[in-house]
Amino acid sequence: xxxxxxxxxxxxxxxxxxxxxxxxxxxxxxxxxxxxxxxxxxxxxxxxxxxxxxxxxxxxxxxxxxxxxxxxxxxxxxxxxxxxxxxxxxxxxxxxxxxxxxxxxxxxxxxxxxxxxxxxxxxxxxxxxxxxxxxxxxxxxxxxxxxxxxxxxxxxxxxxxxxxxxxxxxxxxxxxxxxxxxxxxxxxxxxxxxxxxxxxxxxxxxxxxxxxx
Numbered sequence: 001x002x003x004x005x006x007x008x009x010x011x012x013x014x015x016x017x018x019x020x021x022x023x024x025x026x027x028x029x030x031x032x033x034x035x036x037x038x039x040x041x042x043x044x045x046x047x048x049x050x051x052x053x054x055x056x057x058x059x060x061x062x063x064x065x066x067x068x069x070x071x072x073x074x075x076x077x078x079x080x081x082x083x084x085x086x087x088x089x090x091x092x093x094x095x096x097x098x099x100x101x102x103x104x105x106x107x108x109x110x111x112x113x114x115x116x117x118x119x120x121x122x123x124x125x126x127x128x129x130x131x132x133x134x135x136x137x138x139x140x141x142x143x144x145x146x147x148x149x150x151x152x153x154x155x156x157x158x159x160x161x162x163x164x165x166x167x168x169x170x171x172x173x174x175x176x177x178x179x180x181x182x183x184x185x186x187x188x189x190x191x192x193x194x195x196x197x198x199x200x201x202x203x204x205x206x207x208x209x210x211x212x213x
Contacts, residue, residue, distance in 0.1 A: 005211045006175060007182035009161070010201065011066065012040030014194040016053045021198050023057035025205045028182070030054060030061045034078055035068035035090060039193035040186065047082045064088050064106075075101060086129070099127045106161060108132040118154040130159035130181055153178040168203035175211045183208060 010022045011031035022030050032047045033040045042050065051063050065084040067075055069091030078084070079101055087105040089098050098105050107125040109117070109132065121131055133148060148164055150173075159181035162174060167188035175183065187193070189200040 005209050006162075006180050008205060008208055009064065009182055009184040010061075010186070010189065010196070011064070011163075011184055012038070012186040012190075012194055013050060013196065014040055014042055014046070015196070016050060018196040018201075019050050019053045020057060021196070021201055023054055023059050023061055025201060026059045027061050027205060029064050029086065029184075031064040031066050031088065031184075031186075032082065032084075033066045034070065034074075035066060044077065044081045047078070051082050051084075062086055066090060069093065072097075072100065079103065088132070090134075095125050095127060098125060104129040106130045106132050108134050108163075110134060118156070121154050121156045121158055121160065130161050132161040132163050132184060134163040150174050150177040153180075166204075168200055168207050171204060171207050172211050175208065 007028035009029035009031060010027050012033050013019055013022065013030055019030060032042050032050055034047070035041060054061060054063060062085040063082065064086045065078050065082055066088040067078065067090070075087070084103065087098070087101060087103050088108065089105060090108040093107070098107055105128055107128045109120055109124060117133060124131060154160070161182045161184050162178050162180040163184035165188070166174060166183055166185045171183060185204055189196050189204050191197040
């Protein structure tokens with residue numbers, strides 16, 4: 001159980017203004033999506049622009065590059081251009097595929113429920129910095145806005161990231177039930193896919209940091 005409120009990750013950022021607000025709110029992680037088919041996907045040029053904007057801020061968040069079943073060459077290109085602090089894998093990547101880049105990584109586990117998640121979190125991707133549990137079928141895209149059954153959250157010493165269906169009005173309850181290492185939000189702070197809403201961003205951060213651990 002964490003003694004402090006969980007870390008906060010804003011994912012799917014596509015605009016410099018949203019990066020600046022996220023950094024001003026002192027979130028811990030900001031994520032750029034490179035997965036094909038996502039409405040929040042950015043190309044390398046835009047990602048470099050966003051990363052440079054983040055690094056200019058007095059308060060700097062760790063930069064996360066989200067990929068899904070990308071070729072090693074494509075991931076190498078992201079690493080070289082964007083220089084992320086962390087990779088986040090959302091596909092069927094195995095342990096060797098995730099760890100080959102020499103960068104800390106999170107691995108998303110797509111689950112429709114958490115009945116069998118306990119076994120997965122104990123054995124999956126042992127070198128991962130954290131495992132992200134999201135409410136989608138294994139191999140799915142994630143970012144659906146659907147929530148897991150938080151009352152059946154697995155208990156483990158491993159770092160777990162809570163994602164899926166989080167909003168300013170429910171994140172405190174979700175944290176109380178799950179006690180995650182971090183919370184990851186995208187659609188819950190948006191006015192449209194890839195367009196973050198400043199008021200929702202601020203409200204989400206305030207709700208997380210008000211949690212009593």
